[in-house]
Amino acid sequence: MEEKINTLISLCQDNRYTEKEMERINKAIEFASKEHEGMFRKNGEVYLVHPIEVATIVANLNVDAETVIAALVHETVDHGSSSFDELGELFGDDVKSIVVSLTKVNRLHLLDASESSSLYLRKVLVALSEDVRVIILKLAGRVHNLRTNEGLSKEKQKQKALETWNVLIPIAHRLGINQLKSELEDLSFRYLKPEIYTDIEAELPAPREELESILNEMIEQIVELLRDNNIKFEIKGRVKSVSSLYNKLSNGKKWGDIYDILGIRIICEEESECYMIIGLIHSLYRPIPKRFKDYIAMPKGNSYQSLHTGVFGINGYPIEVQVRTKEMNEIAEHGVASHWSYKEKNSRQIQSVMEQKLQMFRNTIEANSDELTDDDAFVDNIEQELLSSSIYVFTPKGDVVELPNGSTPIDFAYRIHSKVGDTTVGAIVNDQMVPLDYKLNDNDIIKIMTDKNSTPNKDWINFVKTTAAKSKIKAYFSKKDKEEYITRGKELLERELRRQKLSIQDALTDDHQDKVLKDLKLGSFDEVYLSIGSLRYTPLYIANLLFEDKRNVQDLLIDKIMNNTNVFKTNYKNDIIVSGCDDILVNLASCCKPVFGEDIVGYITKGQGITVHRATCQNIKNVSTRLIDVSWNLTKSDDMKQYVSKMTLITNGLNNSVLDIVTKATLRNVSVSSINELNKNGVTYYDMLVKVHNKDDLDLFIDEIKTLPFVEDVRRS
Numbered sequence: 001m002e003e004k005i006n007t008l009i010s011l012c013q014d015n016r017y018t019e020k021e022m023e024r025i026n027k028a029i030e031f032a033s034k035e036h037e038g039m040f041r042k043n044g045e046v047y048l049v050h051p052i053e054v055a056t057i058v059a060n061l062n063v064d065a066e067t068v069i070a071a072l073v074h075e076t077v078d079h080g081s082s083s084f085d086e087l088g089e090l091f092g093d094d095v096k097s098i099v100v101s102l103t104k105v106n107r108l109h110l111l112d113a114s115e116s117s118s119l120y121l122r123k124v125l126v127a128l129s130e131d132v133r134v135i136i137l138k139l140a141g142r143v144h145n146l147r148t149n150e151g152l153s154k155e156k157q158k159q160k161a162l163e164t165w166n167v168l169i170p171i172a173h174r175l176g177i178n179q180l181k182s183e184l185e186d187l188s189f190r191y192l193k194p195e196i197y198t199d200i201e202a203e204l205p206a207p208r209e210e211l212e213s214i215l216n217e218m219i220e221q222i223v224e225l226l227r228d229n230n231i232k233f234e235i236k237g238r239v240k241s242v243s244s245l246y247n248k249l250s251n252g253k254k255w256g257d258i259y260d261i262l263g264i265r266i267i268c269e270e271e272s273e274c275y276m277i278i279g280l281i282h283s284l285y286r287p288i289p290k291r292f293k294d295y296i297a298m299p300k301g302n303s304y305q306s307l308h309t310g311v312f313g314i315n316g317y318p319i320e321v322q323v324r325t326k327e328m329n330e331i332a333e334h335g336v337a338s339h340w341s342y343k344e345k346n347s348r349q350i351q352s353v354m355e356q357k358l359q360m361f362r363n364t365i366e367a368n369s370d371e372l373t374d375d376d377a378f379v380d381n382i383e384q385e386l387l388s389s390s391i392y393v394f395t396p397k398g399d400v401v402e403l404p405n406g407s408t409p410i411d412f413a414y415r416i417h418s419k420v421g422d423t424t425v426g427a428i429v430n431d432q433m434v435p436l437d438y439k440l441n442d443n444d445i446i447k448i449m450t451d452k453n454s455t456p457n458k459d460w461i462n463f464v465k466t467t468a469a470k471s472k473i474k475a476y477f478s479k480k481d482k483e484e485y486i487t488r489g490k491e492l493l494e495r496e497l498r499r500q501k502l503s504i505q506d507a508l509t510d511d512h513q514d515k516v517l518k519d520l521k522l523g524s525f526d527e528v529y530l531s532i533g534s535l536r537y538t539p540l541y542i543a544n545l546l547f548e549d550k551r552n553v554q555d556l557l558i559d560k561i562m563n564n565t566n567v568f569k570t571n572y573k574n575d576i577i578v579s580g581c582d583d584i585l586v587n588l589a590s591c592c593k594p595v596f597g598e599d600i601v602g603y604i605t606k607g608q609g610i611t612v613h614r615a616t617c618q619n620i621k622n623v624s625t626r627l628i629d630v631s632w633n634l635t636k637s638d639d640m641k642q643y644v645s646k647m648t649l650i651t652n653g654l655n656n657s658v659l660d661i662v663t664k665a666t667l668r669n670v671s672v673s674s675i676n677e678l679n680k681n682g683v684t685y686y687d688m689l690v691k692v693h694n695k696d697d698l699d700l701f702i703d704e705i706k707t708l709p710f711v712e713d714v715r716r717s
Contacts, residue, residue: 004052005029011059012068021065028072028091035080042151050144051075057140061179062330067133070098074137077103101134106141108659132175139172139180146187161191179333182241189243200242203255205317211239214314215262222264225280233277234267259288259310260320267329271296274307274323281321285311288318296328298443299392304332393444407440407465413448414469421472423450437463486526489533496539512546519545536585575641577631578602578610585609588643592617592717595643597695602630642671642691645698646717649686651710656684664704665690670697
């Protein structure tokens with residue numbers, strides 16, 4: 001244990017953390033040691049090994065000190081006696097926030113092998129991880145768990161590997177953290193496809209030990225060559241992982257077409273030395289034709305630069321050699337994590353690269369949150385934008401912009417600035433005029449032509465790729481429509497006042513306007529105009545509210561209902577029938593949230609039309625006036641429409657699992673909008689908002705929930 005701690009301290013010192021940061025890291029080590037004292041992991045190791053190893057893994061990524069501290073204390077709440085508040089007091093709000101989010105993520109697990117389960121978990125991971133350090137810690141923790149999961153059952157090992165493969169590896173790839181991604185791939189593959197793993201190992205051109213011996217002999221020869229030429233360098237070698245070989249073979253490659261089973265990486269000081277080293281390598285070994293690639297002059301992506309070559313090495317084995325500088329290697333291996341290590345070096349390009357990656361996460365999450373996108377649409381957007389392949393394009397000044405594959409010049413324009421997107425009139429790609437729905441490619445140079453008098457086109461929504469672009473186009477037209485509705489509403493109200501031979505000036509005094517705003521619970525009279533223009537309220541309804549000497553609007557509404565009670569009508573437009581009337585504002589009560597098929601009753605409100613309550617609602621239990629008969633429109637049943645219902649689960653506090661609740665909901669085709677855990681007098685409650693199609697679906701879901709061993713009762717709110 002002492003050796004592991006010393007290794008971590010040494011790494012942190014290499015990362016040049018300040019003296020104050022080192023004091024906090026040592027304090028975190030002492031705190032974790034105390035919290036985990038006497039505890040052991042399932043494989044028999046002292047429990048402290050896990051946080052120390054996770055901290056070591058992230059320290060190897062050159063992250064900031066806060067991430068290392070969070071790694072050290074991240075298990076002290078769930079597997080210790082500390083609290084989130086205590087962590088905040090001892091180590092600061094940043095560490096507390098990271099640990100809170102990581103704890104939530106760690107409590108989620110894959111339901112099964114189905115794609116829907118993995119997408120659900122992936123969605124939650126992304127949503128919780130507004131701070132990318134949470135994901136970095138999650139990846140590091142999983143690396144150590146897979147290295148040491150021999151204490152778990154075979155089934156549990158496979159389940160962890162499946163979760164890693166479906167969820168964590170794509171995110172690691174998207175963030176460019178290749179160092180962790182590669183190890184996670186190989187560790188997972190060993191558990192998921194053990195037979196294929198063994199077969200690929202057997203198909204290697206020689207036993208792995210022999211290949212490693214050849215690799216080491218070549219490294220010795222290259223070391224001597226570079227030292228003779230006074231080049232400072234680091235050198236590493238590897239035999240390609242089984243999972244990487246499997247991916248190549250799965251994509252149609254044959255064994256004879258794979259030239260990088262053996263690989264050597266050389267890291268030097270200067271960019272010019274990269275080219276010199278390649279020349280020296282070619283003088284020592286015969287190059288393989290067409291295997292030299294210059295990703296320094298022409299980057300493979302805005303987070304990757306290197307020189308690659310293939311040579312025939314000892315015994316004629318083909319070997320790939322990569323040469324890059326330290327900075328290039330940092331970005332290639334650590335991706336987003338290198339954002340912190342290079343922040344102080346004023347490397348504008350590196351900061352831009354990493355900020356773009358994080359901003360793509362934020363943009364997609366915020367855009368989907370703003371639009372209240374449903375689960376399937378959210379997952380689809382995450383899949384298409386965050387976890388798909390990317391392209392890297394350039395502005396005319398040479399700045400790099402990362403976009404999802406399939407993006408258009410409009411996506412590019414909105415990535416630059418909302419104003420640029422809104423005023424785009426054309427695009428020039430690689431000195432050629434292209435249509436605005438043109439699909440961009442890697443390394444395209446894009447110039448956007450704008451006109452300050454131009455505005456977005458609604459058709460753009462049909463072909464843009466990024467969620468941010470779609471959201472900004474919709475926002476523009478939403479604002480424009482709102483302005484048109486306000487203008488229309490003002491005209492309609494004034495026309496109604498003139499029809500009644502009323503003075504507009506007398507009608508719209510400040511007192512009259514204030515009365516209407518109070519009655520309708522609105523913030524400004526523009527909102528009143530908006531309500532008229534969007535047909536929520538009629539001009540007559542508002543005109544009647546403006547004057548005290550007019551008949552009470554509620555009385556007018558009651559009269560209208562009473563005069564229609566004997567009218568037989570079958571073509572109602574609304575979900576709810578109100579005594580033969582089809583043009584009355586109807587709202588579902590927020591207090592009891594009735595769903596389709598339940599017994600309901602209507603209440604005539606002041607200025608808000610009819611509010612529909614469940615017949616058993618406590619808020620109308622003692623009401624005797626202004627109640628009217630309402631019923632569900634059975635001819636307008638819509639299998640796609642969902643109704644919100646609120647319920648409270650009372651539990652016995654034993655082995656509670658939110659995941660079990662969500663699983664029951666999924667099986668019953670019920671959407672869970674939110675779950676809040678409450679603890680009162682030692683009893684654990686869950687307040688839930690769910691969406692169901694009708695009363696039958698809700699009743700079946702409640703019956704399913706009651707079968708859970710930790711649920712004692714379910715109550716509708």
